[in-house]
Amino acid sequence: MDRFTAYRTFVAVVSEGSLIKAAGQLNLTSSAVSKQLSQLEHELGVCLISRTTRSLVVTDEGLEFYRDCQKLLKA
Numbered sequence: 001m002d003r004f005t006a007y008r009t010f011v012a013v014v015s016e017g018s019l020i021k022a023a024g025q026l027n028l029t030s031s032a033v034s035k036q037l038s039q040l041e042h043e044l045g046v047c048l049i050s051r052t053t054r055s056l057v058v059t060d061e062g063l064e065f066y067r068d069c070q071k072l073l074k075a
Contacts, residue, residue, distance in 0.1 A: 006040040007069040009033055014058055014066045
């Protein structure tokens, strides 16, 4: 998995507050976005977003990583 793609996907999910909205923004399916997010979390060894069928909650680690990704992607 390309890390920058995964970072963009993660930032889109957090910014949009929804896997479905992020998928629409990125022209992907929601399952593809979910898979990228899960792979990223696995590679980092940390839960970035707590997900249920009805909500997303960014963890403390996820919020810190989100800020780092925003800076990296703007550079």
